[in-house]
Amino acid sequence: MRRPRATRVHAALATMALAAAAATGVALSGPEASAATDDAGGYATQNGGTTGGTGGQTVRATTGTQIHQALCNRADSSTPLVIEVEGTIDHGNTSKVSGDSCDTADDRIELKGVSNVTLIGVGSGAVFDQLGIHVRDSSNIIIRNVTVRNVKKSGSPTSNGGDAIGMETDVHNVWVDHVTLEASGGEDEGYDSLFDLKDNTRYVTLSYSILRNSGRGGLVGHSDTDVSSSFVTYHHNLYENIDSRAPLLRGGTAHTYDNYFVSLNKSGINSRVGAHVKVENNYFKDSKDVLGTFYTDKLGYWQVSGNIYDNVTWSAEGTENHPAGPDPTSNTTVSIPYSYRLDPAACVPDVVTATAGANKGLRVSDGSCSPQTPGPTPTPTPSGSAPTSPTPTRPSGANLSIGAGSDGSSKASGTSYGNVRDGDLGTYWSPAGPTGSISIKWGSPTSVSRIDIRETAGTVGTITSWRVVNGDTGVVLASGSGAGAVTFPQTSLRKITYEITGASGTPQVAEFETYA
Structure with missing residues (x-):
């Protein structure tokens, strides 16, 4: 019996994964090796979880217009939908489509006012060329296995404010996985950022992805007064040849682990304006000021453990320059509400190089690159709380919900x-x-x-x-x-x-x- 298209796609990606794993010698899992490898991790698992278009109709798109048509053809804006994308999506084949279940635009892929959508590259690959992906006022979104390149905010053509992937205005529960985001320069060349989260964007995971050749990696919060975005996980990503913002965090809570940072030219993880970030088992190489509060006196906080600093240089403390190094230590604690498995930092370069980015078969680490790899960690209890079961005795006193x-x-x-x-x-x-x-x-x-x-x-x-x-x-x-x-x-x-x-x-x- 012929298998459904989605199953055929995952099977093909699994075959690619096994061949690559054999070539590299790195212990990996393909997308069908375990059900868990096909699920979101990190903060995207919280707040009800992130499932995208699971269970909905699957459609194929080879143009940006077809992507918009698929969104607009749904019964309503929350009907589950999986959009399989193949080929090059650019300005020449992307136009606005109208409908009751969508709100699209000519100059970007617009996921606005929608929910329960998966956008996944299949076949020979999906490339969004000079065309950004914009998520606004949306929830339960998955973006996987695509390349977004050379999105500009100035020059010609322009798209999405210069962001490869940008999210803003009441966005929650988004999983971005196995994507390649790249530019060809910095702001002077017309580019802005690769991965920006703004204006109450929450419960986001970026995993197994490549961000490279850009002046700006990404941020959480567009200004020092925008501290409403929070709960973001970054794991098993490659940041390469990035000037700064890897990422920049304004307020909120973030978790960054098992990432490989190479050639952060000016600064890396920039925690400021009261942000809290847990930084563990990352590998920093040939970089400068990889962690701290930079370009402001509005301090942020960090908890560090298990990281490797390979040829990392640190600038001196100043009024608007507060590096965590040369010997980074924690200045806060950050409770993580989900389970996760850590790879030792020593093997992170090999694991991330073999798995991160589009067209890698959705491969992931199975956590066995070293005999000392810990098993899945138990879910910690958030500070000041404890799991509880209902008690048989009803509360007494005034019900504060009346009138609320x-x-x-x-x-x-x-x-x-x-x-x-x-x-x-x-x-x-x-x-x-x-x-x-x-x-x-x-x-x-x-x-x-x-x-x-x-x-x-x-x-x-x-x-x-x-x-x-x-x-x-x-x-x-x-x-x-x-x-x-x-x-x-x-x-x-x-x-x-x-x-x-x-x-x-x-x-x-x-x-x-x-x-x-």
Whole structure:
């Protein structure tokens, strides 16, 4: 029986992976060696996870216009969709397409106001030539196995503000994997950045990718007043011949591990304006000022471990120059809420060289490049919290949800976010599918230490797993299974979110009660 197209593509990529692994001697896993290798890692696994267009229709596109048509032909802007791309996508074959489920443009690939989309290069490869990919006001997006090159903000032609991949304005849950992003110079030559995240972009993972030959690698936050973007993971990437911003972090939290940095010419990981970054098991080579706060006196923070600094030079401390070296030490701690496996830094150059970038068969490290490679690390408990299970005793006192506001990730037809705070067990909210999130919010900071999630009488037991999240910071306050009463350390916040991460059917939440 003939296999579905997506399966045939993955099988071909797996064959390429095995041949390359045999040639390099590096221990690798192909995309079909383990189900886990085809899943997002890092912060993209949080906030409900990132699955892209999984389960939706698969279409083939060989032009930018066809990509836009595929987006516009969906039933609505959230209908799952996998777009397989082959060939060169450029200004000559990309035009605006109109429709109720899309908002496209002539001069870039526009993923605006959409969700549940996978864009993946197949066959002989996908190259976006002088044409950037723009993600705006969107969620649950996967971009894999594509090359984006020579996108300019000045000169001709221009695209996407000069960013190879740019995300801005309320974007969350994006996985960018096995891509090659490259320029041919810096700002003076008309280029801007390779990978920029701005204006409340959250829960993003960049993995097994190449960023090279650019003045600017990428940033999180476009200015010192834009500190709303956060929760970004960078792992197993190659940064090569980059002047600075590898990346630049303004506020928020980031995790960078098992990356290979070569020829960072001016500065590397630039943590500033209160940003926190965990930097572990990276290999820095032939570079300058690879970590610190640079070009400002608004300091950031870092936790370091297991990194190798090979021919790295450091500048002197100054009023706007605060290098972490020559002997980098931690000045904070960063809790990571997901499991991950570290390769020892000594083998990172070989592993990353063999796996990172487009047209590498989606190969990944299996973590066995050294006998000392640790196994998967247990998921740490975020600071100030502990996983908890529902308690049989309902909280007492005033229900703070009465009179508050509410919102959520989605709502099924006939249900309302406000039903969870009306004190009526006969009304309820349901997500559009088996998982989703519902929030209670206040106009001023409110202290909360207990909640009670009350399902409708006919659906008790439908919710199988959940998380309680501080909606202001993204910190997980508690997690567990089965709806009911939950306690956690008292926290002052404006918004608290209940994320349903697993369910045996469609949940019906009658009340989301909150207590001091």
